[in-house]
Amino acid sequence: MFRSLLSVVALASIALWSPMPAFAGQTALTSNASIKNDLNYLLYKPSDYDSSDKTYPLVVWLHGGDQGGSDIEKVKRSGLPKLIEGGKEFPFLVFSPQNPSEELLYPIEKVDAALEDVIAKHRVDRSRIYVIGYSRGGFGAWALAEQFPDRFAAIVPIAGGGNRHYLNRTNEKAAFWVFHGTDDDVIPLSDSVVLYERLKGLKRNVRLSVLEGVDHSGIEAAALNDTGLWDWLLKQRLESAPK
Template sequence: MPQQSFHFHKKVTIKKEVNLAYLLSLPVDYEESENKSYPLVLFLHGRGERGDNLNLVKAHGPAKLAEKKEFPFILISPQCPIEIPRYSTWPVYTDELIALVDDIIERYRVDEKRVYVTGLSMGGYGTWDIAKKYPEKFAAAAPICGGGSTKDIERLKNIPVWAFHGAKDDVVLIEESKEMVEALRAVGGNVKFTIYPNANHDSWTETYNNPEFYTWLLSQKKE
């Protein structure tokens, strides 16, 4: 049975001190395969899982599935703090997230050509944002029921993106994803868009339970 570890990570960089609590899940054969490197998946949770209780992070998505499912990749699931409730969202912590990813790469056997980001709702916004700001870091991005600014969308032109949204979503309207997808397509981006015709806001359960999602994600690799 796979197990997750609880971590409170503190990293000092030139510009700032970074404090992020996170869940870490390693492949079951990690300790046995000393010469093997593994893909790394960064999972960004939704708005309801912010705070200082790491158990909240396991409410949905890969962080939840990792308790029962054996993933063939290193999974890191940080928790967004609530400092100023209205503005405490993933885009505020983009630099901290990258610092955390870099630290995991330094301390674990990560295949740096296979680093991915995915997230749902607020984490979907965060996925678009972090992949756009740091396209050199990720081999693919999978935002779910998110959105964001189309400014500088051309930075994502060479990053495979698979976006997901429920057609009946009344929390984050589907137009949010459509705008991002259309903007990326307009600059020649490599983007797929799956719409669940009967889904409301929860378009993540079907996505993260679909083996084809992981096959696609893990097949992407930096040149």
């Protein structure tokens, strides 16, 4: 018995004097890596811009998924850039960034940074900045409204979707007009309806236009050719524009 006790004491002494095993630790660090903003974009200026000194509204146009990459000419194939290429004139600036990815969603932090640069270099009415996005660009429009709520007076998602759980972050003073077709087999109509209903529950200024018999490829032109959209859009203004 006595020998057993001595053995236990000896083992305990060895344990006390043995080096403790090292444990992995965590270090708090701050990254100073910079991200190059290399977005390509088109910029449209109204015909009277250079001869005037007034400020202008600005529309951000976010294209669909088949125009991403590095060839900026692809952005002219549809949407506002196509209308402009066809001779359509607008009383506002149009900023059309190209999604650098052909597969992923827009890098909206880069989009907003490029937008701020455009605003700083041009006479933009900061109380009248709008975003219109189609398909993948519609997802971008919802995301911009949620992550940069003080930027936009109006948001027009066309056949897009998003995260309804962050809609409470959108600007209470911003206006939304959502477009979707009943025959869309790419982005389900329900994606827009869920977001619309959530905004209604938040008592936001929102309207939904569901176009009967219109598919995913047809809803873009149908929405942009709605003259009521432009009349409505240019009436939207933030009461307190960001400086």
